[in-house]
Amino acid sequence: EGQLLESGGGLVQPGGSLTLSCAASGFTFGNFAMSWVRQAPGKGLEWVSHISGIGRTSNSADSVKGRFTTSRDNLKNTLYLQMNSLRADDTALYYCAKHLVGWDVFELWGPGTLVTVSS
Amino acid sequence: IVLTQSPGTLSLSPGERATLSCRASQTITSTFLAWYRHKPGQAPRLLIYGATSRATGIPDRFSGSGSGTDFTLTISRLQPEDFATYYCQQYASLPRTFGQGTKVEIK
Numbered sequence: 001e002g003q004l005l006e007s008g009g010g011l012v013q014p015g016g017s018l019t020l021s022c023a024a025s026g027f028t029f030g031n032f033a034m035s036w037v038r039q040a041p042g043k044g045l046e047w048v049s050h051i052s053g054i055g056r057t058s059n060s061a062d063s064v065k066g067r068f069t070t071s072r073d074n075l076k077n078t079l080y081l082q083m084n085s086l087r088a089d090d091t092a093l094y095y096c097a098k099h100l101v102g103w104d105v106f107e108l109w110g111p112g113t114l115v116t117v118s119s
Numbered sequence: 120i121v122l123t124q125s126p127g128t129l130s131l132s133p134g135e136r137a138t139l140s141c142r143a144s145q146t147i148t149s150t151f152l153a154w155y156r157h158k159p160g161q162a163p164r165l166l167i168y169g170a171t172s173r174a175t176g177i178p179d180r181f182s183g184s185g186s187g188t189d190f191t192l193t194i195s196r197l198q199p200e201d202f203a204t205y206y207c208q209q210y211a212s213l214p215r216t217f218g219q220g221t222k223v224e225i226k
Contacts, residue, residue, distance in 0.1 A: 045163065045206050047215040061214045095162060100174070104210035105153040107174060109162035
């Protein structure tokens, strides 16, 4: 089934930037679409973005469009989330998730990495 | 598509049956609806996709039903590990959206 492990979270000031990484293992990474999903403190789950297996297509939520960029390096088995112009409401636990093949549902999740946007 | 889950909290005892509802603001085509269980401090786990199909390794006490705008997750006999928050998610259209969650707590 595999494993996912996010990294790169931390404390950043409003307006700052941060890049999250998600290292995948135990499956053929390039065969699967991937997503980022976040959970703000005390809130529910929010889909952030997804990217196709070969990285040719991606989509993102309106709340992050123009600020966040999703990419992947299939040779390094790694998914990325470049976050710019961060705001306080971007504070959340960020999960990367592997799609079930052929479906836009998330069959494998990492433990998450916490991003805190605060001055 | 906005997903509204009810009730917000469900208080039940182990062994009881749980019925969770997810209502969509517009028809979800091709039953592109999933359910997840999320325990504190853990990653969410996929339970159901395609409204009715159990994910790999999910026991048969979990079942999904529904179509159009109304969907249900049923847990036939609650086990201790089932006390958690449950989310529905639609993948019929962008942006992908989740419901706000139903918390199943021990009565």
